[in-house]
Amino acid sequence: MSMVNLKINNMDVQVPAGTTILEAASSLxxxxxxxxxxxxxxxxxxCRICVVEIKGVKNLAASCxxxxxxxxxxxxxxxxxxxxxxxxxxxxxxxxxRRCLSCVRSGECELQELCKDYGIENETVFAGHNFEEIYxxxxxxxxxxxxxxxxxxxCVAVCSKNQAVSVIxxxxxxxxxxxxxxxxxxxxxxxxxxxxQCINVCxxxxxxxxxxxxxxxxxxxNPTKHVVVQxxxxxxxxxxxxxxxxxxxxxxGKMAAxxxxxxxxxxxxTDVAADFTIMxxxxxxxxxxxxxxxxxxxxxxxxxxxxxxxxxxxxxxPNLSSCKSPQQMLGALIKTYYAKQxxxxxxDIYMVTVMPxxxxxxxxxxxxxxxxxxxxxxxxxxxxxxxxxxxxxxxIDFVNLPEESFDNPFGESSxxxxxxxxxxxxxxxxxxxxxxxxxxxxxxxxxxxxxxxxKGIKEATYKVGDHEVKxxxxxxxxxxxxxxxxxxxxxxxxxxxxxxxxxxxxxxxxGQPIQTARTRAMVxxxxxxxxxxxxxxxxxxxxxxxxxxxxxxxxxxxxGEPGKGKAHDILHxxxxxKERF
Amino acid sequence: MSKKVFPFxxxxxxxxxxxxxxxxxxxxxxxxxxxxxxxxxIYGYLPLEVQRVVARGLNMPLSEVxxxxxxxxQFSLTPKGKHKIAVCLGTACYVKxxxxxxxxxxxxxxxxxxxxxxxxxxxxxxxxxxxxxxxxxxxxxxxxDVYGKITxxxxxxxxxxxxxxx
Ligand code: SF4
Ligand code: SF4
Ligand code: SF4
Ligand code: FES
Numbered sequence: 001m002s003m004v005n006l007k008i009n010n011m012d013v014q015v016p017a018g019t020t021i022l023e024a025a026s027s028l029x030x031x032x033x034x035x036x037x038x039x040x041x042x043x044x045x046x047c048r049i050c051v052v053e054i055k056g057v058k059n060l061a062a063s064c065x066x067x068x069x070x071x072x073x074x075x076x077x078x079x080x081x082x083x084x085x086x087x088x089x090x091x092x093x094x095x096x097x098r099r100c101l102s103c104v105r106s107g108e109c110e111l112q113e114l115c116k117d118y119g120i121e122n123e124t125v126f127a128g129h130n131f132e133e134i135y136x137x138x139x140x141x142x143x144x145x146x147x148x149x150x151x152x153x154x155c156v157a158v159c160s161k162n163q164a165v166s167v168i169x170x171x172x173x174x175x176x177x178x179x180x181x182x183x184x185x186x187x188x189x190x191x192x193x194x195x196x197q198c199i200n201v202c203x204x205x206x207x208x209x210x211x212x213x214x215x216x217x218x219x220x221x222n223p224t225k226h227v228v229v230q231x232x233x234x235x236x237x238x239x240x241x242x243x244x245x246x247x248x249x250x251x252x253g254k255m256a257a258x259x260x261x262x263x264x265x266x267x268x269x270t271d272v273a274a275d276f277t278i279m280x281x282x283x284x285x286x287x288x289x290x291x292x293x294x295x296x297x298x299x300x301x302x303x304x305x306x307x308x309x310x311x312x313x314x315x316x317x318p319n320l321s322s323c324k325s326p327q328q329m330l331g332a333l334i335k336t337y338y339a340k341q342x343x344x345x346x347x348d349i350y351m352v353t354v355m356p357x358x359x360x361x362x363x364x365x366x367x368x369x370x371x372x373x374x375x376x377x378x379x380x381x382x383x384x385x386x387x388x389x390x391x392x393x394x395x396i397d398f399v400n401l402p403e404e405s406f407d408n409p410f411g412e413s414s415x416x417x418x419x420x421x422x423x424x425x426x427x428x429x430x431x432x433x434x435x436x437x438x439x440x441x442x443x444x445x446x447x448x449x450x451x452x453x454x455k456g457i458k459e460a461t462y463k464v465g466d467h468e469v470k471x472x473x474x475x476x477x478x479x480x481x482x483x484x485x486x487x488x489x490x491x492x493x494x495x496x497x498x499x500x501x502x503x504x505x506x507x508x509x510x511g512q513p514i515q516t517a518r519t520r521a522m523v524x525x526x527x528x529x530x531x532x533x534x535x536x537x538x539x540x541x542x543x544x545x546x547x548x549x550x551x552x553x554x555x556x557x558x559x560g561e562p563g564k565g566k567a568h569d570i571l572h573x574x575x576x577x578k579e580r581f
Numbered sequence: 582m583s584k585k586v587f588p589f590x591x592x593x594x595x596x597x598x599x600x601x602x603x604x605x606x607x608x609x610x611x612x613x614x615x616x617x618x619x620x621x622x623i624y625g626y627l628p629l630e631v632q633r634v635v636a637r638g639l640n641m642p643l644s645e646v647x648x649x650x651x652x653x654x655q656f657s658l659t660p661k662g663k664h665k666i667a668v669c670l671g672t673a674c675y676v677k678x679x680x681x682x683x684x685x686x687x688x689x690x691x692x693x694x695x696x697x698x699x700x701x702x703x704x705x706x707x708x709x710x711x712x713x714x715x716x717x718x719x720x721x722x723x724x725x726d727v728y729g730k731i732t733x734x735x736x737x738x739x740x741x742x743x744x745x746x747x
Pocket of ligand 1: 096097098099100101103104105106107109110111112148204205206
């Protein structure tokens with residue numbers, strides 16, 4: 001690799017050719033501010049907040065897209081640079097909503113932070129005519145409020161490049177340029193699949209999840225309701241970030257303690273439901289594999305992926321596992337098995353789910369496949385961010401909470417259930433169980449290394465009993481699209497595929513704590529969160545779903561055999577082709 | 582932006598022409614612009630129904646097609662009238678009262694706010710950039726006819742001619 005020598009603020013630095021000035025400065029621990037730039041996703045040089053001065057070059061350069069050259073001399077904070085950045089900020093603010101007090105992102109907004117850093121003393125110097133406000137709340141999971149949008153296009157890039165959904169774009173030109181759907185349609189009218197990835201990359205408060213915490217509070221305050229809660233595997237990997245804890249801190253114990261203090265009757269772990277999902281999905285796989293059913297079997301735990309399949313690849317609906325997601329399975333068990341055990345009318349149970357995912361808001365509202373006629377398996381789904389807001393509103397000192405546990409009967413999961421929260425986890429958990437079932441022998445090694453890690457498409461062939469099983473693990477819908485197209489073209493061929501809507505899996509879901517563009521560029525956020533789950537699995541004695549005592553008990557007392565009778569009735573669902581816009 | 586919705590009245594022939602056009606360009610990297618120009622020639626404008634066919638035909642997101650259509654002033658989302666009125670809003674015309682003329686035309690035709698096409702489809706009105714005949718400012722064109730050095734009071738008379746001819 002050829003290297004380039006240059007000077008930044010009079011310091012010598014050597015970087016590989018092709019490096020941008022922004023990255024070169026970063027290697028000296030110098031932060032150049034950015035707004036539109038998002039590593040690997042958006043580099044369009046549009047906002048010009050990142051300008052620097054290059055000796056001998058007339059115009060200031062946008063450092064996020066400007067490559068280094070031999071002998072360059074750069075100042076990243078000359079007088080001219082600082083002035084230009086400040087003016088750019090003032091111009092951004094001229095058409096901005098500016099009501100920080102009522103903005104969800106206040107305190108964690110990239111624009112607000114820059115205004116502080118650059119000493120904006122009057123946010124209305126250039127205040128003029130604001131663009132016609134577009135407030136879109138047509139989607140179930142999120143709101144778009146253009147009055148706070150700075151047209152950086154990070155959301156547009158993630159929706160198209162990572163997710164291959166592309167329902168938002170930049171419309172019109174010049175002063176009228178704004179982000180929206182085709183023909184001014186609402187997000188709820190187009191093929192938005194609800195993943196929320198756009199929210200996670202937005203630098204400001206222009207897009208955010210629909211806050212449903214008021215519904216939870218109302219249920220908690222209603223004495224006739226028996227309010228129970230479940231938390232997905234990946235919540236414990238990220239919730240701490242909302243309280244200033246380092247990325248990758250496991251807060252399972254504090255999380256349980258917080259839920260108890262908020263006032264939930266019983267606190268359950270979605271990880272336990274994941275063990276039930278494995279019982280059903282491993283049986284479904286073995287059944288299809290041995291009896292010549294539709295293959296490849298494709299997982300269905302990720303509601304963003306399921307929506308995507310129904311809209312863009314309906315021809316693969318027969319491949320989708322009929323298993324409900326762990327969230328829905330636990331809801332179903334709570335409204336049937338648990339209700340019966342406790343002698344409570346399922347109508348009086350209110351099931352709250354805490355999920356890393358905005359698409360789960362769609363999943364709870366699905367009318368097909370609910371276990372008890374006329375009532376939903378789960379009543380409301382809130383994201384990690386909404387949950388953090390509840391904790392704050394309840395006045396809980398999260399960081400200093402003691403470590404507490406989940407409640408029985410759905411409180412103790414296997415390690416296989418825990419790893420559901422990261423890409424490759426569902427496949428690994430299913431393979432552990434399917435292998436032991438098919439071969440009748442215990443596995444020597446429980447880690448399936450080939451399908452771990454952050455790559456978007458991973459593949460491997462495993463020997464299961466006497467059979468070769470070809471598997472793929474796919475994360476992010478652009479990757480899913482590529483794999484499905486290749487399958488259609490005969491270029492790929494598998495028996496079993498895990499697909500997650502978001503890169504890295506649920507740990508990186510659209511409902512997780514938001515990290516700035518800079519943090520995302522510097523650290524592997526999904527990887528650190530995933531390591532929490534891998535570590536949790538590694539130290540457990542119970543690492544196989546089918547060995548879980550509660551799983552065995554519920555099948556013996558209530559469900560019967562996986563995939564049949566009662567288990568099939570309440571733990572499975574179906575899917576329908578959906579029209580495109 | 583609630584504009585009046587005009588029911589789409591595309592014909593089978595138009596659809597065939599569009600499909601042929603798309604086939605000619607599919608696979609080219611710069612296919613979108615020529616296809617949109619051609620589609621606008623076929624239909625006179627680019628409604629959802631047409632943009633959808635273009636998007637699916639070229640295998641690209643509708644949002645991207647719409648972004649391009651709204652970026653370029655040459656493309657129109659609404660149908661044009663039988664008679665197309667253009668009011669020059671270049672600097673010379675503007676300082677000589679083109680704004681008043683524009684408003685008077687809209688008033689005469691009963692068009693509110695963003696509306697630019699009459700209910701009966703007879704007239705559509707648009708502002709346009711300087712057409713290079715500043716000596717005649719302020720001016721408007723109706724189809725191929727140019728009317729220069731007019732005032733707002735001349736508007737009713739000019740439009741009347743076209744209404745009568747129907
Ligand atoms: S987006 Fe940021 S700057 Fe704008 S109102 Fe919200 S917090 Fe304030
Ligand atoms: S939620 Fe996902 S699919 Fe919907 S607009 Fe955002 S990124 Fe695109
Ligand atoms: S909504 Fe957010 S991410 Fe999208 S363009 Fe606006 S400011 Fe950028
Ligand atoms: S132009 Fe470089 S961050 Fe926007």
